Amino acid sequence: MRIPLWYAAVAGLMSLTVIGSAQAETTGYFHVEKRDGRWWLITPKGEPFLSKGVCAVRYAPDPILGTGPSLYGEANAKKYPSVKAWAEAKTSQLLAWDFNTLGAWYDEGMVFGKGDRLARTPILNIAADYARKHIEAGGGKKSAWEMGVFPDVFSPDFETFARERAHKVCTPQAQDSNILGWFIDNELRWGPDWRSQDELLVTFLNSSKEAPGRHAAIGMLQKRYKDIVAFNEVWKTGAASWAELVQGGEIKSPFPHREKSKQNEEIERVGDDSAGRRKLYVADCDAFLGLLAEQYFAVTQKAVREAAPHHMVFGCRFAYTPAKPVLEAAARHVDVISFNSYSTDPSGITENYATYGRPLIVGEFAFRAEDSGLPNTKGAGPKVANQKERAAAYEKYVRALVSNPSVVGYHWFKHVDEPAEGRFDGENSNYGLLKINDEPYEGFVEKVKECNGKADTWHANAPVTGRK
Known part of the structure; x- marks a missing residue:
């Protein structure tokens, strides 16, 4: 029986003492455990x-402008003589750089048998592809991700x-057993x-009269x-009754509310009106987000757990x-909270996510260098x-990230x-290895390999004093 290379690498790198004195549970599948305060x-x-x-380990990615050739x-x-030969070479190369996981959007050709050379994190795109059906039905060409369309998750x-x-x-x-x-x-x-300055509550209130999400939104407001x-008084509408509101008519946002990344206490304080109506509006929007998120996570995690009961939901x-x-x-529904963080120092945002009590994984991060010859004019991430x-x-980011005891991984x-x-x-950016x-x-x-090799030790020494 061939020992998976990721297993051999891990077993040779560290002992079980890094997660405490207790032997970790052997389940036959990946899972998460907390030992000595570290996930x-x-x-x-x-x-x-x-x-x-x-991410995106693919043989022919990124056709030029979506329709041209893949350079x-x-x-x-x-x-390479074949796609298989390419996949073998790339697998060996990634392992040599001390990577152990295929992130989102990998080619199926990278999977050998049961994929025992690299662990994997597939992506399902449930909400995005459901929304795409409706976008295409309306003649739209762009993806749900580009347009920021959130589907009606209340619909059967x-x-x-x-x-x-x-x-x-x-x-x-x-x-x-190799799916993380x-x-x-x-x-x-x-x-x-x-992608849009609209609150999702406003978006759902302006959906069709028959839309289940619209009825859920109005029911919450009632x-x-x-x-x-x-x-x-708060929403600055003129509806004579709830029944009239149900029947339709455009509802506009009564107050401005900046995108989340640009909010702070001072901006919110200045924006509030003396009567406190804006605070009530913002509270309405946040309450609906909670309702929407509960429905989304409950439905999707149930679907995955029924189909693959041994696997985690990320x-x-x-x-x-x-x-x-x-x-x-x-936090109520997923095993691991995933987030993408394009910053020079992820400490603050990671600490915020950690307060919700679940282990964390970064699904994307990157830095772009100007000496690459690429324009770097479009795309997320700091430029150097x-x-x-x-x-x-890379070193600064990874060390800061895994020094948080809640973090269980990072994907470049x-x-x-x-x-x-x-x-x-x-x-058009310099994201590549x-x-x-x-x-x-x-x-x-070379630095990536060095940091990947040290990351386990950095995490094993993550400070846990004062944490739950």
Whole structure:
């Protein structure tokens, strides 16, 4: 029997003492345990595991502007005799750099047998693909992610779609012990952000009269106000009754509310009116987010757990810290809270997520160097001058991240650079471990390997004093 390489690497690197005196439970599948105040992923063999992954390990990613050729795919076709040969080479390369996990959006060709050379975190895109059906039905061309469309998760059709998607994708892999956990979606819009300034409550109130989500929103508001007059005073509407509100008519946001990443106490204080109506409006919006999140996480986690009961649910890769009710709902349903964090120091945001009591995994982070020759004009993440600074930024980020005892992994975005001409949404940045001709950024990946090799020790020594 061949020993999985990730298992051999972990077993050779550290002993069980890093998670305390108790032997970790052996379940035959990945799970999470907390030992001596620190969260760890635990392998099917019972060994501690910190997920060090790479997103988008694909043979032919990022066609130019979404429809042109994949320059990386063309380079691979010239260099490797087959896709299998490429996959073998990339697997060995990632392992040599001390990565142990395939992040989201990997090619199925990277999976060998049961995928025992690299652990995996597949992504289901349940909400995004459900929304896409409705976007395309209306003649739309962009993705739900680009448009920031949040689907009507109160619709029975959404529950059916979630169950069917999980059955189709998860059930065939339900016995695969090398799946760490399932990402449900990526960067859903939980309120005003770069895609839309609308609150989701306002969006749902303006959906069709028959929409279940619209009725859920109005039903919630009826419970929060003694009568329609009190509602009108806050929302600046002229509805004569709740029944009239149900029948339709455009409802506009009565007050401005900045996107979450730009909010702070002073901005909120200045924006509040003397009568306190804006605070009531914001509270309404947050309460609806809690209702929406509870429905979303309850439906999706149930679908995945029915289809793959041995696997963990990793949530929806938050693009930013959403409102408190959203995180409270997530913590009730997921095994690991996932979030993407493009910053130079993740300490603050990680500490905030940690207060919800679940282990954490970063689904994306990256730094872009100006000496790469790429435009770097579109895409998230800090820019640095050169690959040396990029390497230093990687070390600073990873060390700060895993020094939080709640963190169980981090996934770099991404495997290879984007084309200078731009991918489907125009992103044109130096995200890669590899150049688009398949050559590594040597100095950068040397530091990456060094940090990945130290990350387990850094996490084993994460301070836990004063924590629950």
